[in-house]
Amino acid sequence: MDRYAEQRLFGFLARASAALIVAVLLLVVGVTIFRGGRVFLTDPAVAITPPGSRYMLDGGGGFLHAVLGSLFIVVPATVVATTLSLSTAVFLQSDYSSERTSDVINMFLNVLWGTPPIVYGVFVLTVIIAVGAQTSLIFGIVAIAIFQYPIMTRYADEALQSAPDAVKEASYGLGATRFETARVTIRAALPGIIAGVIMGFARGIGDAATVLFTAGRSTQMPGGPFEPATTLPILIFEQAASFNAEVRSHAYAASFVLIVAVLALIIASKLLAGRYARFAPGGRQ
Amino acid sequence: MDTTTDSGSNAQADRPERLDRRLLIERLSSYWLIGAGLFAVALFALIVLTLVQQSIPIVSEHSLLEMLTSSNWDPASEEFGYLPAIVGTIYVTVLSMAMGTPIAILAAIYIAEYAEGRMKVIVSSFIDVLAAIPSVIFGLVGLIVVVPFVGDYLAPALGTHSIGLGIVTVSLVMAIIVTPFMISLTVESLEALPDELREASLGVGATKWETIRSVLLRAAGPGIFSAILLGFGRVFGATIVPAMLIGGQTAIPESPFDAGETLPSLIVNDFGELMSIPLTQSALIFVGLLLLVIVWLFNFGAMLVRRRLQRRWQY
Amino acid sequence: MTHDTVIRTDDLEVTYTGKREVTALNGVSVDFSENKLTAIIGPSGCGKSTLLKSLNRLHEIQPNAEITGEVYLEDDPVYETDEPLPEIRRRVGYVPQKPTPLPVSIYNNVAYGPKIHGDYSREELDDIVETQLRKVNLWSEVEDRLDSPGAELSTGQIQRLCLARSLAAEPDVLLCDEVTSALDPISAEQVEETLADLKEEYTIVMVTHSMEQAKRLADDVIFLYLGDVIETNDARTFFENPQNERTQEFVEGHAAVEYDDGDDTAPDSTADAPPAE
Ligand SMILES: Nc1ncnc2c1ncn2[C@@H]1O[C@H](COP(=O)(O)OP(=O)(O)OP(=O)(O)O)[C@@H](O)[C@H]1O
Ligand SMILES: [Mg+2]
Numbered sequence: 101m102d103r104y105a106e107q108r109l110f111g112f113l114a115r116a117s118a119a120l121i122v123a124v125l126l127l128v129v130g131v132t133i134f135r136g137g138r139v140f141l142t143d144p145a146v147a148i149t150p151p152g153s154r155y156m157l158d159g160g161g162g163f164l165h166a167v168l169g170s171l172f173i174v175v176p177a178t179v180v181a182t183t184l185s186l187s188t189a190v191f192l193q194s195d196y197s198s199e200r201t202s203d204v205i206n207m208f209l210n211v212l213w214g215t216p217p218i219v220y221g222v223f224v225l226t227v228i229i230a231v232g233a234q235t236s237l238i239f240g241i242v243a244i245a246i247f248q249y250p251i252m253t254r255y256a257d258e259a260l261q262s263a264p265d266a267v268k269e270a271s272y273g274l275g276a277t278r279f280e281t282a283r284v285t286i287r288a289a290l291p292g293i294i295a296g297v298i299m300g301f302a303r304g305i306g307d308a309a310t311v312l313f314t315a316g317r318s319t320q321m322p323g324g325p326f327e328p329a330t331t332l333p334i335l336i337f338e339q340a341a342s343f344n345a346e347v348r349s350h351a352y353a354a355s356f357v358l359i360v361a362v363l364a365l366i367i368a369s370k371l372l373a374g375r376y377a378r379f380a381p382g383g384r385q
Numbered sequence: 386m387d388t389t390t391d392s393g394s395n396a397q398a399d400r401p402e403r404l405d406r407r408l409l410i411e412r413l414s415s416y417w418l419i420g421a422g423l424f425a426v427a428l429f430a431l432i433v434l435t436l437v438q439q440s441i442p443i444v445s446e447h448s449l450l451e452m453l454t455s456s457n458w459d460p461a462s463e464e465f466g467y468l469p470a471i472v473g474t475i476y477v478t479v480l481s482m483a484m485g486t487p488i489a490i491l492a493a494i495y496i497a498e499y500a501e502g503r504m505k506v507i508v509s510s511f512i513d514v515l516a517a518i519p520s521v522i523f524g525l526v527g528l529i530v531v532v533p534f535v536g537d538y539l540a541p542a543l544g545t546h547s548i549g550l551g552i553v554t555v556s557l558v559m560a561i562i563v564t565p566f567m568i569s570l571t572v573e574s575l576e577a578l579p580d581e582l583r584e585a586s587l588g589v590g591a592t593k594w595e596t597i598r599s600v601l602l603r604a605a606g607p608g609i610f611s612a613i614l615l616g617f618g619r620v621f622g623a624t625i626v627p628a629m630l631i632g633g634q635t636a637i638p639e640s641p642f643d644a645g646e647t648l649p650s651l652i653v654n655d656f657g658e659l660m661s662i663p664l665t666q667s668a669l670i671f672v673g674l675l676l677l678v679i680v681w682l683f684n685f686g687a688m689l690v691r692r693r694l695q696r697r698w699q700y
Numbered sequence: 701m702t703h704d705t706v707i708r709t710d711d712l713e714v715t716y717t718g719k720r721e722v723t724a725l726n727g728v729s730v731d732f733s734e735n736k737l738t739a740i741i742g743p744s745g746c747g748k749s750t751l752l753k754s755l756n757r758l759h760e761i762q763p764n765a766e767i768t769g770e771v772y773l774e775d776d777p778v779y780e781t782d783e784p785l786p787e788i789r790r791r792v793g794y795v796p797q798k799p800t801p802l803p804v805s806i807y808n809n810v811a812y813g814p815k816i817h818g819d820y821s822r823e824e825l826d827d828i829v830e831t832q833l834r835k836v837n838l839w840s841e842v843e844d845r846l847d848s849p850g851a852e853l854s855t856g857q858i859q860r861l862c863l864a865r866s867l868a869a870e871p872d873v874l875l876c877d878e879v880t881s882a883l884d885p886i887s888a889e890q891v892e893e894t895l896a897d898l899k900e901e902y903t904i905v906m907v908t909h910s911m912e913q914a915k916r917l918a919d920d921v922i923f924l925y926l927g928d929v930i931e932t933n934d935a936r937t938f939f940e941n942p943q944n945e946r947t948q949e950f951v952e953g954h955a956a957v958e959y960d961d962g963d964d965t966a967p968d969s970t971a972d973a974p975p976a977e
Binding site: 104113114115118121122125129131135184187190191192196197201204205207212215216217226230246249277278279280282302303305306307308309333337340351352358359362363366370 | 408411418436491494496498499508512513520523530592622623629649681
């Protein structure tokens with residue numbers, strides 16, 4: 101083939117691939133919003149109505165139990181994961197650990213980062229069986245927190261690393277301790293850290309594999325930390341292929357709620373990260 | 386000094402005490418932070434140990450080789466052949482990566498080398514959004530769109546039959562899920578290349594495509610290759626989409642249009658019901674361990690490749 | 701000067717758009733003569749690289765560069781033309797400032813251009829590679845490791861490899877952007893010697909920061925200042941008898957600094973003259 105024809109062909113293919121991906125995204129979001137929105141917008145009350153007594157059979161009531169379950173699991177999990185991941189990220193900075201140490205820890209974090217969520221689910225379930233407990237909300241929190249931990253550590257580490265060195269130097273120059281300096285650095289990196297927390301929250305609220313066997317798949321309102329609970333992704337997973345049209349329609353409505361929440365969170369995180377990039381010298385755009 | 390004496394001996398006396406407190410906080414906080422640093426390692430070790438310990442029953446009762454090569458999965462009668470799920474997993478992984486990789490690389494080339502200004506920002510934000518959509522939503526859209534597409538159009542058009550659920554359906558959806566992830570890593574490696582490399586190649590009269598093909602893709606090769614390996618790991622461990630779309634059939638699939646099972650979907654489909662049989666529980670935990678080890682190998686390979694090739698071409 | 705002009709610019713104006721708009725070239729019209737080495741000098745940021753790259757449209761890889769005016773390569777327009785851009789860039793080769801090997805073997809670095817532009821047999825390619833590597837005085841240093849990665853050479857060797865790579869595409873004009881600035885003095889000298897040999901055969905346009913280097917190598921000199929051509933002249937006149945006050949200042953300023961380094965060349969008369977008012 102003539103080299104200019106080849107050049108045109110691949111230029112076209114590159115554009116076409118990008119267009120395809122954009123089109124697929126529009127399709128996925130479009131289908132979810134259209135099919136789910138149709139159910140949800142005709143009767144928004146489904147999201148704030150508790151489920152009926154034969155919910156899985158006739159779809160009576162709504163899926164408030166899953167909305168609350170998601171919040172009760174993901175909010176505490178995010179708090180726990182934020183504390184842990186921020187601490188780990190601070191430790192990874194040069195003030196606390198040698199390059200070797202942080203390399204080793206980073207390697208383990210990378211492995212955790214790539215670990216399939218289902219493995220976390222199986223792990224927590226194994227623990228549940230070992231301690232003789234029953235699947236419940238509290239273990240859902242544990243599983244999601246473990247899942248979020250490597251993701252949020254990566255964001256926090258990146259944010260801390262791109263905080264200007266001048267901040268640290270100034271702080272040490274005033275005779276501050278490492279911990280006091282870390283607090284100043286965290287403040288300088290705060291927008292990036294918060295963006296990471298939001299992303300972690302978004303990932304946590306969307307994940308099903310970790311909570312499937314750990315939170316208990318309840319069809320009732322969450323009763324307490326040691327009672328079974330369910331989340332929106334579990335509800336979608338279980339009801340999407342139901343034979344009852346009403347039950348199935350709740351899965352659609354739930355997916356509408358979920359995608360709107362996730363999109364809002366991503367946009368919030370992007371806006372923060374974008375603002376952050378403008379203020380941090382050398383920060384990535 | 387003189388000016389501070391006025392403000393009282395109070396402040397002076399305070400100082401050592403205050404310093405003591407600051408140093409105490411410093412010490413306590415560093416214990417906590419060291420603990421947090423070790424948490425990553427401890428968590429990993431705990432997961433591996435727990436899974437290994439819980440897998441012992443099944444591995445000591447059945448020969449590992451036999452389980453990996455037997456196609457008979459029937460927990461009720463204590464038959465634990467993983468082969469159907471292994472074949473299903475390989476099918477899905479290979480098919481999705483075969484579809485996803487070229488598109489991901491081409492789209493990354495578009496973003497890194499062709500797109501400019503506003504268009505670039507728009508397309509890359511779309512890809513970030515695609516990466517963040519929960520997989521259960523892809524599963525749902527798969528049920529609504531891809532299942533009828535495969536069952537009613539694709540399979541008949543290719544002269545076979547499909548109920549819609551099956552390996553091809555899962556692979557199509559997984560290809561979509563895995564691309565944004567590979568795209569961002571590939572774009573990152575391409576954008577990290579110095580402009581001099583582009584100038585050097587264009588400066589001897591290469592076309593833009595020749596420059597991309599024989600210089601940029603090569604120079605970014607380690608990064609792209611590790612993106613692909615990480616992509617493999619992603620598809621391999623994907624759970625929700627296979628569980629929703631593969632049709633749950635523990636027999637060796639005869640064609641990609643058949644229903645089947647992947648290792649993760651096996652866990653999901655059998656865990657709830659069969660928890661009462663202790664050996665089944667162990668067999669499924671063993672699958673978790675298998676997944677962990679294989680994904681770990683992919684990740685480790687990715688890291689190795691990046692380091693070695695990078696040294697060789699020094700980019 | 702006109703009859704043997706190989707490449708010339710006509711009222712070239714380049715602007716980098718964006719938040720802070722920068723006009724890098726302000727309507728530049730200059731000629732470059734055949735088989736001469738023309739040095740472009742001027743303070744940092746005055747548009748030297750921009751002028752160089754606009755000669756074969758390499759600045760176009762910056763998405764924010766806008767250009768008006770025209771460049772003529774042997775009377776063929778470079779901008780308003782049907783000739784494919786890669787063909788123009790083959791005729792006007794470019795060597796980047798940073799020694800940049802392609803991520804392939806030494807052999808394939810040199811063979812890169814020929815492989816793209818022609819259908820050569822393996823023997824012919826071997827021939828081309830050897831000839832070009834000899835031209836840049838690199839052959840003896842690499843002949844027994846042609847298959848190792850280009851990046852394994854020292855920076856000075858890489859820079860000569862880059863020259864060979866550009867020459868292998870058989871250009872008429874060679875653009876060199878501060879090709880010695882990233883090198884240690886000894887490697888720089890070797891590259892300089894190579895350039896001195898090459899200017900017998902090629903039209904070379906070279907950006908340099910070193911007044912000394914320009915003196916040693918250049919036949920013609922172009923002095924750029926804030927996007928304007930202040931003076932263009934043959935090297936002798938330029939250094940010994942600058943026509944423009946600003947040139948005089950610039951040449952003297954640099955000369956003073958360089959002779960302070962204890963260079964073996966004695967300062968010439970202009971360096972001693974008082975600075976212009
Ligand atoms: N891509 C770009 N976007 C915006 N401005 C640019 C860009 N490239 C160059 N410039 C600006 O254009 C002007 C000329 O740049 P150029 O690189 O041609 O200068 P130079 O003379 O080669 O400088 P140096 O001696 O430092 O290499 C400078 O002010 C520079 O900041
Ligand atoms: Mg320059």
